[in-house]
Amino acid sequence: MSRTAPRIDLFDVRPDDERAVALARDLRIIEALLFTSSQPLDAAALAAQLPGKTDIEALMEILGADYARRGVNIIKAAGGWMLRTAPDLAHVVAAGAVEPRKMSRAAVEVLSIVAYHQPVTRAEIEDIRGVSTSKGTLDVLLESGWVRLRGRRKAPGRPVTYGTTPAFLVHFGLDALQDLPGLDELRGAGLLDGRIPQGFSIPLPSDDAGLRDDEEPLEKEPLDLALAPLLAPLEDEE
Incomplete structure (x- = not known):
């Protein structure tokens, strides 16, 4: 049986009830922090x-239950909490807003592959898509802040x-x-064809920030010692 979060009226707390006063204070602080933060x-x-x-967690359950009936809800995103317009009112907020530039189909496909198959290389993306992927498509996703460079494959x-x-999770x-x-x-x-090949499966995605065994850090390429004299600054001749 799921536990129902208690309803707390922040404006109707008896001053002599220290526990209720402290709880109301904590909830108001969290409410203010969420309201002023653009990130989870x-x-x-x-x-x-x-x-x-x-x-x-208990405080967020209480506050989340209270906000669930409002025009703004508290949601979990990217491991934290943030305020977001209630789903049924999204069309109201969107009315009159500047429509963002839509991503190309190629960018959507690449983003989906990165999300489900990460860490993934450009060659692996092309192998999954069955077509070549332009550098511009990956550049767009990098500029959007939804995709990042993780490391280098040990290959x-x-x-x-x-x-x-x-930022991808938040969006x-x-x-x-x-x-x-x-x-x-x-x-x-309806996003998949009903005639799915036998054995077809979707990988379990993971957003572990740590590098895997087949990855190494993004680091500067080692300097070729044979080229070092050519790269050294020239000294003034006397």
Whole structure:
């Protein structure tokens, strides 16, 4: 049985009820922090602003339940919490807003591949898509802040590996990559052909920031010692 978060009226707390006063104070502080932040705030960031130790998850459950009936909701995104317009009112907020430039189909495909298959190289993206991928497509995704350079594959040529960023999670309202739709959800939404090949599966995405065993850090290429004299500054001749 799921636990129902208690309703707290922040404006109707008896002054002599110290526990209720402290709870209301903590909720108001969190509310103010979320309102003034453009990025998700995690438990550590919220706890650092509260006077004493408290259960952040329990506080967010209370505050989230209260905001669930409002025009602005509290959602979990990228491991933290943030305020976002209630889904059923999105069309109201969007009315009159400047329509952002839409991504090309190629960019959407590449972004999807990076999200589900990361860490992934450009060659691996092209192998999955079945067509070549222009550098401009990846540049657009890098500039958007949704894709980042992770490292280099431990393979001939040391190709760069790509992965998603916290900004990607925030934009799509995801707490973690594991919240991306699976096979059944994609099929139910009509995004997959009903005639799926036998054995077809969708990889379990992971946004672990650490490099994997087949990756190495993005670092400057080692200087060829044979070229060092050519790169050294020339001294003035006497």
